[in-house]
Amino acid sequence: MAPPTANDPWLAGRHFGIVVDAGSSGSRLQIYSWKDPRSMKVLKGSELAYRLPKVEKGTKDEKKWVKKVEPGLSSLAEKPEDTGAYLRPLLQHALDHIPPSLHKETPLFLLATAGMRLLAPQKQAEILQETCRFFTTHSNFKIDGPGAAGPCGSSVRIITGEEEGLFGWIAVNYLMDGFTGSLDQRTTYGFLDMGGASTQIAFEPSVEHRGNTKDLVDVRLRLLGGEEIHHKVFVTTWLGYGTNQARERYVGKAIAEFEATRHDEDEDMEEEADVVSDPCLPKDLELVETPVHSQPATSHMQSKHTLIGTGSFEKCLDKTASLLNKNTPCPDTPCLMNGVHVPPIDFSASHFIGVSEYWYSSEHIFGLGGAYDFVQYERAASEFCSRNWDDILHEHEASRAQHHLGGDGEVEEGGKIVDTGRWGPKVEIPRLQMQCFKAAWIANVLHEGLGMPRIVDPGGNSTTDGDTVEAEAGKKGLGRPTFQSMDTVGDIAISWTLGKMVLEASKEVPPLYKSSKPIVDPIDDIEDLDHSHIHPIRPPFLSLGGLEDRLTPHLPSSLSRTNLGFSPVFLFLILWVFFTSLILFMCYPLRRQIRSFFLRCVRTASSRRDPFDDLLEEGRIGGGSRPASPTLFGSKMPSPLRHYFNHDRTKSHASPLSVLTNNSTLRNFMPSTSARPSPTRAYSMTNGSSSPAASTTQYIHASSISRSPSPAVGMMDENNNHIPSNDQPVFNSRSRNASQMNLSSLTPRPIAMSKSTSFSGKNL
Structure with missing residues (x-):
């Protein structure tokens, strides 16, 4: 499909931005667009002056704004030379939908997440180097030059879990109007994200706790009127606390407890005897598991075991609670899970939105996505877990035959189901198998981990009417639920990539004062990054940034980037050029004598x-x-x-x-x-x-x-x-x-x- 032409009214004054979300299972290219803030007439004091640029889907045909390829970029660890062929369909999609005249001013980002973080640093560097080379040689999109983050600067890099959380926090508050209104009435939402490997939290502490909290990140955005807004946000991540890795830890713990109860005479029993009861699986569901996160105490520890479901949500809650590691020493109080410091959260004033697994585990099986009500949630989970697995499987097949999956893979348009089974049976069956465990794990993270009270109404009364709570949530700032799971707002998906594009659009707004600092990514606003709890991922590239990372730990603080105002590698480079030039200047008049001297040495030796x-x-x-x-x-x-x-x-x-x-x-x-x-x-x-x-x-x-x-x-x-x-x-x-x-x-x-x-x- 050809990109829009220059005389298309939709294209007038429109800017574009491209983000490639390089995840563990696939890479998704998303095209966003917004009206050029410099071409807009914004009256001082008007409502528009206190809003951010409107970021929307970046193609005229909204179905074409996203393109995905599989598997993940990290799968090229052993063949980094194939990176170009892997990325070619994504880049071609962008070339087909963005006018060529706008390529030079359209920023292109490839930001890799969980899958790439697990690779060795050298493998990370090789893939990112090839990615940078492919983008710069096959397109004219706006890409940063070499820098501390890599050969393409911040355009091609691996982001941390904390950066994901910050971008997600921006996206949620942008969609929920958390940045609008006057400063004294502005209330932002907290952001919760849970994937398969980790979970993140990002929120703005209350005013009384903000002064005593360190490690806050300054998030700066510029409204259309030129005013700059600041928010002090706390963000952290827990590795291994995503649903998949939590399940692996749970299996290892369950098998270890089982092996600890074995008698000596049972050591020589056949493999059929390695049967472990699992309350986190539907009744009579059998799964063969091999422990991953465990230290072998006996010869049977690393062997395969059969887990048979007993279907008890209450017992599953109790079994998974210990995985939160609440008793881990806390070096900087207060701590929540695994000894990680988190400022106090006032849930009577702070309201959170959960995405990804918070949404999937609530909506796809239970149909309870949206405003969270623990009473309803616990009742649905208990009923599902206690069901016999054969009955669940039979209902699943019947639902597929009737084109109705109770929310599991439904696509709804205009109030009608137009598609079902989007994820296919291979994805749906694992979702049904793990639903009981995931429901218990999310409930424990919310209540035992983060400390969210189970009675969530400000008045202290419990409710089982989630629809009423959700209706109240529609009134911005009035009766908002303490927690709600969401996937989209309107027709825009909640994604950290949206937060990144909102930041990019905000950078284009002309400032009120010429002396204003440029808008940058939040991680670039951290003054003392060396002592921050956020540590950027910088593979060992052959660049000044890679050399700086290697040299800085061995240099005195007076030669750090913070004190010098520039990279210490640049200082050494200047000194090297100076002394090299001095030596060449001294040796140039003696070039003939030096040549004669060396020839004489060779002749004498021969x-x-x-x-x-x-x-x-x-x-x-x-x-x-x-x-x-x-x-x-x-x-x-x-x-x-x-x-x-x-x-x-x-x-x-x-x-x-x-x-x-x-x-x-x-x-x-x-x-x-x-x-x-x-x-x-x-x-x-x-x-x-x-x-x-x-x-x-x-x-x-x-x-x-x-x-x-x-x-x-x-x-x-x-x-x-x-x-x-x-x-x-x-x-x-x-x-x-x-x-x-x-x-x-x-x-x-x-x-x-x-x-x-x-x-x-x-x-x-």
Whole structure:
């Protein structure tokens, strides 16, 4: 489907935002839209000036605003290179429904939740890196650059349970008009969310408790009139307190208690004897379970056990209450569950809305979603749990045949059921199996965990008329129920993704004062994040943000981001660039000398051979190296560096004679003489006319002459002028044959030598 055209009235002044909720079971792309606040004429003091931008479904055809793919993004842990193919249908859906001219100003977010949190940090980094690369190379949507949160900044990241709670709190109060009205009349709702792995709470403490409560998060929003509103919100999460993980803990505890009652003679019984009674299952329902959260005390602990339902809601309440861990030490009072600090909650003034499992467990089987009445809820749960499983299964099949599932998978439009069985039988049956346990767990979390009173009316009278309570709840601020479960408000689903988009739309409202701080995510407003109970999830990316996370724990507090005002990695980067530039600046004038020095080192290392081998090779002795470069050790060397390079100047390279005479083996071949031979003897040499001593002397001079830089060989007169000679030296060529030497002449012969006579470079 083509996106709207520019002349479409619906598109006039409309902005878009995209959020991908990357959950554990799938990834859901949602498109939101709102009118550009800068194009709206808002009169000062008008009702519109005290409202937030209206965020709604982002497609003209409301059915097209969402797109989902399965399984979850975390399933790509072993194949992160497939991330692009996984995300392609979602991105294509956004490209098809948002005009191309608006892509550059449309923010795109992929925010991952529970599934990605369970992966190892390196796996998280690999998937998010590929996600960022795919989005930036295949679209022009507005995406943050690299930052502390990752390669795409806050656009592609994993959010914590606390961030989910804060975004959900914004969504609930936006839909329930918790942000409207004057400041003294404004009352916000608390937010409760329960999934399969964790549960969250977010609420604004009462004024009398707000001053004594730490760890409050400042949530800032900007109304259409430019006024900025602040709310101090407490948020926390309990990992392992979602319905699925609570069930795993319950099974492990039940099997451990069963094994503790076994007699020694029962240890060798067959597997059929491992039968455990379970009051949290409908009567006679049998499930084979393997404990997950338990420490094996016997050999049977980790084996499969059969749990048979006894169907007692009251006993299930008692069995699951211990899973709240109310007796865990509380380091910062007051605490609710598992030693987690929560400020006091005044339920006579604070009103809460529960989503996700709070809604499913109340509505899908019992049909009691909405205003919560514990008396009605407990009665429905007790009746359901005590039923025989075969009867429940039979009623389920009959309901499917009649296209009526009592709320389980119904789709209602205009007061009529238009679809049923949306989730399919594989999802519905597990819901029926776990309904008794989930109902008991939610009741315990609400009443035993959070401390919500079971008598919920402000007047102190119990009620079993939920419809009446819900009708009163429709009057904003009057007779609102203490707790109600909800899934949608109007046609907008309650989701943390909506809260994120409300925040993004609020950022676009022009402020009243130019000095106003920009609107940011609540977690970015926490001043001392290092000491906060909220810890952002930052995988080890190869970025400045990843380096900062690794360096900060090892640096003094004076070099932290809080005190410096910027990343300490940036400071180290500046210092590194400065010193590198300084070294290059100092070395540039010496580039030729440095090159010559290293070449000399390589040449010297490659010429360290046996002098006797050099004697037999092409008329050379000792393989002497090129003389020291005057540019390296001469006057051109800067005085500060001259000291370090002049220590080898006294070690002049050995001349061929010194190599020859300092070697004890070669010294035996040479006669001792005190007179320096005449150079003319070397040039008068003919084949076979030379004595061994003369041959050696001539050989030495020939070697030195052959290394002369002058191409002409001859004699010099007294004025140092060259005298041409008709006799060319036979050893001017580097060929053995051209030297006309007989190597047998080097054979030692008996020569009378005086001990006092020496042959050295000094005598020469």
